[in-house]
Amino acid sequence: MTAAALLSCVNLSKYFGALAAVHDLSFDLRPGEILGIGGPNGAGKTTLFELISGLNPASEGRILFEGRDITRLSPEAICHAGIARTFQLNASFDKLSVRDNVRVAAYFGRDNRIVPGLRMGRETETHVDAALDAVDWRGDQHMLAGQLPVLDRKLLMLAGALATRPKLLLMDEPVGGLNPQEIEHMMATVRRIAASGVTIILIEHVMRFLVQLSERVMIMHHGEKIYEGPPQGLVRDRTVIDVYLGEGASQRLSALMESGA
Template identity: 55%
Template sequence: MTTTSASAPIFVCDNVSKHYGSLAAVDGMSLAIDRGTVLGIGGPNGAGKTTFFDVVTGVTPATGGRAWFGDTEITGFSSDRICQLGVARTFQLNATFDSLTVRENVEVSALFGREARRLPRLTRTKVLEQAASEALDFVGLADKADQPAARLPVLDRKLLMIAGAVATDPQLLFLDEPVGGLAVHEIDRVMEIVEKIRARGVTIVLIEHVMRFLLALSTKVVIMHQGKILFEGQPSRVADDERVVNAYLGAGASSRLKRYFAAREA
């Protein structure tokens, strides 16, 4: 794990870009994320949100720019090495091993996400078993630990990815659309879990189109458009930004969000 001043940002990226030929999927992203906060990233489909996650978590190499986790530059690091440093993530689409049980999925995450392994084999230890059990209990999947992951419904698959990330003992967690496609009561359950993760002192960056979820949890919000930052600021100010309204929210959603924040402040 990195060690650095508690007042220093936990994550910094400077002019990070990802080009596919002439297309700039991510176009000069620069951010500093304070420890213990929740950064929410929104924006229309194709804005570059997931590509940004892929680049800074080592899934896809950046075309340009640099990134730091604490005082360690992670530019060019592999995704497993970044995870082992303390940066975990989930994915928009299902990223579980359907042929393994729920518990085995989390044990794999703990095994390869905590420290580098020379031999790619699953060796159970009490530490791994305890990490998996605690993570499954944390997200509410302990009673399904021995089920094949293939049998899980959508909500539980999302919770399984979160459990796998939690089992790596992260300091920084990237969540890609953790409530996409869920019902209202399911969204509320994920919201409670994210709040519990934050209460542990984990810094969170999340992508989400469900604005109630995004704005209720976030300390700060970034809205992306065409690979760039269109807005960066307080959640309560998102609906007041004319560029965000025109490019993403629309007048109807903007009005609803204004009423939402007015009710919260009343």
């Protein structure tokens, strides 16, 4: 782990029988950085998030967060330490209101609550307000989560993650299923969150979103890292083109980055 790293994954592997979902993966993440992760389906991207967030134990290797070994910690302990995540599929309590969903995250997400109180208190409400403001929530906070459209459900999940006051936010396919206008909205939201000081790792197949937001990109294939570097290098890397982008997508991506659009 470098002295400046917030997160370090060191020779990390996860095996399911003979299948190596993640194999001998190492990388560092600096505070305040946005790291984008791409790769084909089955490359091990979401499994990597599960290892970092504690939902699946690593088979080998170590995960260090602020210099502390969190490899074997429980998901709640990792969340309390300052790592939050969103999921590919919408994760919310559908029969609770928007505000109550974020209240639950704010109340339980950063502290052990062995014996919860009868009331959540003013401090929790302050964190709820801050989280909803961070995603620029403009809808009805009393609407049931299950009634929300796709973009609002993603923003609610993001607000719940932010309500835990994370230092590191893991975002798994945040714009999957969104139209171009909604993607722009999410892009502005992520930039605002990053500007507030939250470090971000995001997984995404929408390459325009990935390269426009990320300071550094890592491409995975069969559980291994095949590229790590600036977004501009993707379109010149022969292995990335052959196994992931293809010639057409590579040319379109190159034109996008050259135009600065």
